Amino acid sequence: MRSKCLLLVKIQIQNLGLKKKWGVKQIFLAAIYLMLLVMLASYSFGLAFGLGFLGMEELVPGCAVILPGIVTFFFSMLKTNGILFAYKDYEMLMSLPVPTRTVIASRFLLMYLFHLGMTAFVLVPMGIGYFLWAESSVMAVLIWITGIFLIPLIPTTAATLVGAGIIFISARFRRANAVSTVLTVLLTMAVLIASFGSTAVIPEEGFTPEQIGMIGKALRDSIYQMYPPANWFFRGVTGAGLMDFFLFAALSVGVYLIFVVLVSKNYKKINTALMTHRTKGNYQVEKITAKHPVTAICQKEIRRFFGSTIYCVNMGIGVLMSLMLAVASFFVSDADLKRMLGVQIPEQMLKGILPLILGALIMMTCTTSVSLSLEGKNLWILKSLPITKEEIYKGKMLFNLLLQIPTALISSALLAVRFRVTGMTLITLFVYPVAAAFAGTVWGLFINLKLPVYNWTNETTVVKQSAASFFALIFGIIVSILFMGLIFFVGDVSVGVLGVAEAGVLFLIAAGLWSYCRRVEF
16 A cells, blocks of 8 residues: 555656756746745744843744644645645546545645745754754654654644535535535635734834743743643653653644545545536526626636635635734724834835735736646647637736735725825725736736746646746735835835836736737737
8 A cells, every 4th residue: 555655656746847957947946945945044043042041942843843733734725725635647547456444545745845844844944043052962853764754744734624524515516616615615704814813913112021032931831721722732841841842742643544434435436526517307498698708717717716716715815804804903903013013114115015015915816827728738728719828928917917906906995094194195006906907917817928837737737836836926925025125215206106117017917918819829
């Protein structure tokens, strides 16, 4: 069983295209990812070293377990439908002479390996920063290294169980994928609300050393009470309880084994429910209508979007966060908001930054960056249709704009009421997010034409792991940061006028990119 499981994992990794011949694009992307990992490692070391400098080194082992665990839980939950369930090569794998448990174990280990790399880039530098302040021993270092392999197991298993539970419930309904999408979106909103509600507000006068010590102790106690495995890992590293670490190791491996046994009992039933479609027994053809090609392509994208949980949740997170930000702003006072930002920003300048933040969130929803790639091996069907490539592009862009622009206008209206925005700043608050929607939509189409992925076996590869989705995500962030820097640099200019000018730049970018895309074949 072990050899078959490892063989399946090896095949799945090869299907990701890692063995392809590397060109300039692949080297450039690898450099970008490496830079991000280096930034993650630097942050982890800085966090551990800073806590040690403040005399709160006892918090570091807890942070080393909690921080990767939260990220692992969130992303594993989103990946469950697409990697563990309803993946493209399901029928081929199940036809092999391999037990169902082996197939489940191989799919789970694939997710585990992805998170193991991220955990290593957090724990190794964090461990270096920790042992510079704490007492170290060979046993403590060995326990820390062993923890790198154990820490992802519990959150990955827990998230997968939550995802499997959502899928198991939704599989009982006629529209299983739609129910799964709704439940996942609601759970994602709950996580975002909880994270927002847990944000600490720093007092205006700051903290005294005594208060810092009390806060460190309170945080340590809360972390270790909230998540006992973090306490077991801490006690093992500090030498206070070696048996606690063995308990942590046994629990990490045990929950994984229990998960495989539980899911294997209903694995085929769940996948069958998700990958089959029911039709009405009394269906009758009543009326057939013809629609404009752009409208037809847009409706096709709507069905594709809401019919895939992984696609809907990951690409819809931007518009969801923009609405939540606008609503949450009514529950935070101006003074608390400034203290949370950590810098003193003039009120007018703060109002000028609001459209940039909203625009960055809106541009995070960019279905055009993956919509062509999601056609996959069915791309030839799209090409054979009696419509032009421009109509196909317009249909895909129209759907993304239908997601972005109504959300942008509603969020802008709420923020305008909350912050009492008037004059040119009010115009910017409505115009800039719309301009960001157009620029982000055309940019997504441009980058998808440049970096397509058609030979995928599950949607997660395209939606979460493709270069096109990555560049679409950072585009809005980079643009907003540059424009924010411009506002701070020329602070004597009206932020409203400057915002309108920045919106004009985005419209020009959209027009230029569209002029190029309409001439390119996919």
